[in-house]
Amino acid sequence: MATFSTNEFKGGLKVMLDGDPCSIIENEFVKPGKGQAFNRVKLRNLKTGRVIERTFKSGETLEGADVVDTEMQYLYNDGEQWHFMVPESFEQYAADSDVVGDAKKWLKEQDVCIVTLYNNAPISVTPPNFVELTIVETDPGVRGDTSGGGGKPATLDTGAVVRVPLFVQTGEVIKVDTRTGEYVSRVK
Amino acid sequence: MADWRPSCSLTALKKRAALLATIRQFFSARNVLEVETPLLCRAGVTDPNLNPFTTVLRQPGSSEGEQLYLQTSPEFAMKRLLAAGSGSIYQICKAFRNEESGRHHNPEFTLLEWYRVGFDLAELIDEIDALLAEICRDHLILAASERFSYRELFREHVGVDPLSASFEELSERSRVRDLPEAEALCGRDRSLWLDLLFSHLVQPHLGRGRITFVYDFPAFLPSLARKKPDDPLVVERVEIFLEGLELGNGFHELADAVEQEERFDRDLVIREENGLPLPAKDERLLAALRSGLPDCSGIALGLDRLLMIRMRAESIGDVLAFPTAQA
Numbered sequence: 001m002a003t004f005s006t007n008e009f010k011g012g013l014k015v016m017l018d019g020d021p022c023s024i025i026e027n028e029f030v031k032p033g034k035g036q037a038f039n040r041v042k043l044r045n046l047k048t049g050r051v052i053e054r055t056f057k058s059g060e061t062l063e064g065a066d067v068v069d070t071e072m073q074y075l076y077n078d079g080e081q082w083h084f085m086v087p088e089s090f091e092q093y094a095a096d097s098d099v100v101g102d103a104k105k106w107l108k109e110q111d112v113c114i115v116t117l118y119n120n121a122p123i124s125v126t127p128p129n130f131v132e133l134t135i136v137e138t139d140p141g142v143r144g145d146t147s148g149g150g151g152k153p154a155t156l157d158t159g160a161v162v163r164v165p166l167f168v169q170t171g172e173v174i175k176v177d178t179r180t181g182e183y184v185s186r187v188k
Numbered sequence: 189m190a191d192w193r194p195s196c197s198l199t200a201l202k203k204r205a206a207l208l209a210t211i212r213q214f215f216s217a218r219n220v221l222e223v224e225t226p227l228l229c230r231a232g233v234t235d236p237n238l239n240p241f242t243t244v245l246r247q248p249g250s251s252e253g254e255q256l257y258l259q260t261s262p263e264f265a266m267k268r269l270l271a272a273g274s275g276s277i278y279q280i281c282k283a284f285r286n287e288e289s290g291r292h293h294n295p296e297f298t299l300l301e302w303y304r305v306g307f308d309l310a311e312l313i314d315e316i317d318a319l320l321a322e323i324c325r326d327h328l329i330l331a332a333s334e335r336f337s338y339r340e341l342f343r344e345h346v347g348v349d350p351l352s353a354s355f356e357e358l359s360e361r362s363r364v365r366d367l368p369e370a371e372a373l374c375g376r377d378r379s380l381w382l383d384l385l386f387s388h389l390v391q392p393h394l395g396r397g398r399i400t401f402v403y404d405f406p407a408f409l410p411s412l413a414r415k416k417p418d419d420p421l422v423v424e425r426v427e428i429f430l431e432g433l434e435l436g437n438g439f440h441e442l443a444d445a446v447e448q449e450e451r452f453d454r455d456l457v458i459r460e461e462n463g464l465p466l467p468a469k470d471e472r473l474l475a476a477l478r479s480g481l482p483d484c485s486g487i488a489l490g491l492d493r494l495l496m497i498r499m500r501a502e503s504i505g506d507v508l509a510f511p512t513a514q515a
Contacts, residue, residue: 007289029290033427033437034411035383036237037288038373054369055384058287 001064006039006056014046014067017054021046021065021118029058046116047123049101065118069126072115074107082107082125084115095122103127105160106178127178132187133157134173141166151183191514195505204495204507207323208280211300214319220276220302225265227282232257232467234455235410239286241295257467258284261488262301263412264473267441270303270484271476278302280491291503292433292493295512303486309424309440312485313401316428316438320399320494327498333399338422341402342382345390350382351406351421358385365389379409395429402427412451413439428489431497438487445477 004015009027016022022043031037037058044051046067056062072084072093081094082104093115097104103113103125114126138154151163154174162176164183175184194201215222232240238260244253259265261283269277283299304312317333324330342350346365348357358381362370367388374380394400405425407415413423424440442448452469459466495507505511 029288029293030387031288031290031293032383032387033434034235034237034409036380038384038387040388053366055367055373055388056369057373 001066003061003063005061006041006058009039009041009062014065015043015062016065017043017045017052017062020048021067021123022052023067025051030055031058046118049124066120067123068117069114070117071112074109074111074113076109084113084122084125087112093117093122095125099123100125103178105158105181106131106133106176108133108158129178130175130184131178132173132175133160135164135168135170138164138168138170140169194509195511195514196507196509200495200499200501200507201509203499204491207491207495207498210323211278211280211319214322215278215302218315220278220304221274223266223269223274223277223279224281225262225269225279227259227284229257229259229265230254231264231470231472232465233260234452234459234467234469235260236455236458236462236464239288241284241286260285261299263486263488264470266301266303266486267473267481268476270305271479271481276302276304276484289512292496294492294504294508296515297504298491299488300491301486301488303441303484305482305484307485309403309426309438309485312438312440312487313403313426316401316436316487316489317399320428320430323494324498331398333401335401335403337404338386338402338406339404341390341394342386345393346385350386355381361385382406382409391429391434392432395431395433395435397431400429402429410451410455411437411439412442412448414442414444424485426487428487430494433493433497434490435493436487436489438485440485441481443477443481443483445474448477449474 004013009024011024011026013024014021015024022045024041024043026042028040029037030040039056039058040053041056042051042053070086072086075083075085077083081096082100083092083094085092099122101124106127107113113128115122116124133156135154136157139152141152152166153161154164154168155161162181162183164174168174168186173187175187176182177184240260241258242255243258245256246253262279262281266277266279278300280298280300282296284296286295288295304315339350346361348361355376359371362385370384374384403426404416404422405411407421407423411423411425413425416422416424426438428435449469456466492504492507496504499507501507
């Protein structure tokens, strides 16, 4: 893999840091009035999801990381592994529970999502920003009852639980923002 | 080419013009002479942390050339004027530093540099304070400025004494403060340790809502300031901060030609150790110092950054007509 110098660190660049693949978020050039230059860099560890900050001497290099974001279709899960397929090539990949993470709450079979591959193995799964899911269970919700803060919990067909407005009923399809886990609207 | 347009707004152009007028008015009222010195220099800089632009001078009809440098600051030329009896002078000019690019750095930038004959650093700080108050009035609401020594700020924000802390203590502090990479970066280079810890842990707190002057810098941090007579561990140097940004460096100027040449020589040794180019020492500056530099204090302020703060700009491109990338 190529190496990159601090002056090439741009948002989105994938590099290796402490043995983990990371994505560069921000690169700040720091130079005291009379002294050596540093780069203060913000990175996201693609394995753990955590954001870290690290200072480098200007001109230091990091190895590039073999990280590719690939669109895949979710096929099914057998409780231990979640299976995905690249639509054009029919190539299949399996990811374990940790790697799939929160995406489990939102994925229905056939849904397309982004699987991040590191050295050709899945390290994270990102669901689409919005999904449409059916409510399988929720209280009727008495109209005018605002004592609960204006919403009620609803269980969706993936098993996820989201807060929905009182007028939404079991069997309805709703749109959810997967980034916040919040109800967006009903779907006709 | 889609980016022929200026990167700053028309408002920013107007504010720059107003800033320049304010500065000229200020110095005119105080009888400080405006001067212009060359941007093209024969002597390079020996400072190992500076990387000047070079170019080639050819005489008419000649195919051979000599290497010239674009100035990294007008300091040496202005000191030659001072030694020739100019009296207090100021200059607003471009300076050029290769390999310096970022949110607050453009390789070409504007400096306001001035020297006051007969001023000690405290008097110069008073004048800087007055100038900045003029410049910021009607644009920024600032509390009264404050002055701290480097040592007390370092102790307060980093937790150890910058002059006496051992490398082990500095390492421990950096680990505690979430900078585990500092040890590998800085090793046993005390200058680098101080620069890193100061810029990361102290500087973000400085100049918040008011101008902060930091004086009495450690002597081993390189600079052309004279040592404090009653405290050889520090030099008469001041840095000015506003909203976490460094605006400039001021000194009670070094007038001793021997010591100046020694600093040049030390710089060249460091350059050689790091495989950096070895420019010739500025012999004309040294001759001027031998002839006699009047006792004076001087300061250089970055005008682009000053504008950035006044306009709450996110990046230096917001105050430049055309940053180097679009020049």
